[in-house]
Amino acid sequence: MDTNSILIIVGIVVLLGVAGGCVFAILKVRQLINKFDTQIDPMLDKAMKTTANLKPAVAQVEGLIQHVNILIDAAHIEVLNVDEKLDKLAGITGTVSNVTETVPKVIEDTKSTVKSRMFKKK
Numbered sequence: 001m002d003t004n005s006i007l008i009i010v011g012i013v014v015l016l017g018v019a020g021g022c023v024f025a026i027l028k029v030r031q032l033i034n035k036f037d038t039q040i041d042p043m044l045d046k047a048m049k050t051t052a053n054l055k056p057a058v059a060q061v062e063g064l065i066q067h068v069n070i071l072i073d074a075a076h077i078e079v080l081n082v083d084e085k086l087d088k089l090a091g092i093t094g095t096v097s098n099v100t101e102t103v104p105k106v107i108e109d110t111k112s113t114v115k116s117r118m119f120k121k122k
Helices: 003-118
Strands: none
Touching: none
């Protein structure tokens, strides 16, 4: 046997080893995929059932959120009404303040006028 024959035999053995390794790797990958599927499929089924069971609760929560939004809008309107009334009250308070400042002056002026007319010499 010459060196070429030996190299061909070694090459064939190496190629058979690589092919066997590839087949082994493919089988292992398939085995892992099958194992993964057997573990993941039940989890996915459980997740689907849980999601289906939660749909009515989610619908109720959505309805409650709509009611809360309506209540918040109503409360906002009431706050605006109170704010408007407080603005009017501030205007009235300002007017009352002006009147209470003016009344003593008017009374003093009236008192002075009455005194001057009563004690006026004839």
